[in-house]
Amino acid sequence: MAALAGNSAKEADYGAAASLVELAKDVADLASKARALLDSAVKSTGKPVESSQRPPQAVSATSRSPVKGRAKKAEYPKFLREGNSLVKLGWSPSEKSEYEHKSPREVLSLLISAVSKVGTNGRRFSMDKILPLVNPADNGRVPDYQAYLCLAWLKALGLLTQHGRQGYSLTTRAPIEPIIETHWAALPPR
Numbered sequence: 268m269a270a271l272a273g274n275s276a277k278e279a280d281y282g283a284a285a286s287l288v289e290l291a292k293d294v295a296d297l298a299s300k301a302r303a304l305l306d307s308a309v310k311s312t313g314k315p316v317e318s319s320q321r322p323p324q325a326v327s328a329t330s331r332s333p334v335k336g337r338a339k340k341a342e343y344p345k346f347l348r349e350g351n352s353l354v355k356l357g358w359s360p361s362e363k364s365e366y367e368h369k370s371p372r373e374v375l376s377l378l379i380s381a382v383s384k385v386g387t388n389g390r391r392f393s394m395d396k397i398l399p400l401v402n403p404a405d406n407g408r409v410p411d412y413q414a415y416l417c418l419a420w421l422k423a424l425g426l427l428t429q430h431g432r433q434g435y436s437l438t439t440r441a442p443i444e445p446i447i448e449t450h451w452a453a454l455p456p457r
Contacts, residue, residue: 346420348454355416370413372451374400377409378417379444382427386437393434394418424450 343365345356351372359366377400385392400409418435421427426443427435437443 344419344423346423346454347457348451349457353417353420353454354457355419368412368416370416373402373404374409374413375417375420375447375451376444377402378414378421379447382421382435382437383443386435388440389436391430391434391436 343356343358347354347356349369352369353372353375355368355370357366357368358364378397381397381400382392385396394414398411398414400414401407402409418427421443422429422435424446426438426446428438429435439446
């Protein structure tokens with residue numbers, strides 16, 4: 268569904284893209300609720316549920332590893348929207364706890380502008396070609412962690428591919444700002 272939403276956004280059918288993103292969230296929520304019900308059934312009966320009765324696996328924020336209380340690595344990062352800020356929730360293995368970073372929406376726009384310039388026609392780029400980002404409103408330097416937070420979200424959306432230490436490349440030649448607007452609107456609020 269994410270690929271279909273991306274294709275719709277590329278074709279400037281933003282209504283369809285937003286609907287597909289919402290549908291994907293609903294499907295993930297349903298799968299998550301079904302897993303929670305099955306987990307509670309297993310706890311109450313002590314019997315595992317037959318694999319044919321299990322819902323299909325989906326990426327969700329509620330999946331857990333067999334070790335009680337330990338978050339799966341695949342569960343993180345999580346991205347949320349708080350007001351006009353992008354929030355990234357991550358997992359610290361050393362602290363065994365969740366952490367969060369925030370970045371204003373303007374930093375995302377600055378990063379997209381920079382990436383669009385250096386990454387045209389599928390060219391690879393490294394962050395040292397982009398950083399430091401400078402906010403034109405006050406000529407202040409944007410903290411690097413905010414740019415990397417936004418970069419992580421672009422990667423999670425599938426708009427950027429990382430090529431190891433050789434850098435990153437855009438996965439689409441279409442303008443990404445309209446695609447971002449659709450995904451921004453679909454971010455879960457906090």
